[in-house]
Amino acid sequence: MAETLHIGRKISKIRELRGIKQEALAALLGISQQAISKIEQSEEVEDLALNKIAAALGVTPEAIKNFSEDAVLNIINNTFTSHDTSTLNAINFQPTFNPIDKLVEVFEENKKLYEQLLASEREKIELLKNLK
Incomplete structure (x- = not known):
């Protein structure tokens, strides 16, 4: 009291x-x-x-x-009211994509870039051989 x-x-x-x-x-x-x-x-x-x-x-x-x-x-x-769904989304996050699929996508993109870089380096080597 x-x-x-x-x-x-x-x-x-x-x-x-x-x-x-x-x-x-x-x-x-x-x-x-x-x-x-x-x-x-x-x-x-x-x-x-x-x-x-x-x-x-x-x-x-x-x-x-x-x-x-x-x-x-x-x-x-x-x-307390939230007139948008930001609070709910922050609490209950469920992506609309599969994160593993995104990871595989990024991996494939990196692989293509690496192959392009490798091809470019091979071209340089061929040009240098032809200069001799």
Whole structure:
């Protein structure tokens, strides 16, 4: 039960979710990083300080007071949508070609190139023989 009432932890979680470091929040509020750390360890925070912190984090004081990780996870789970199939394709990749066939194709192409190179070298040798 203490977890749900610990305002400092809620501030910390919201700050982390917003991608803000303690140093950045401290700079926004004009206080030290150590002061932010102390606030985040506090079970209660004065209303004036809470209002300033909420404004710096871009949320309301009520949002901090009512913050719940379960609610955030529910929001994320209920609002995540992918309007294309990129996510599905990344998870369930099934190529439309046979990779072994592609490997054999590349091998055959290399073989042809090698034969062309060999024929070219034979021509050079014949030309050099004819020059003598």
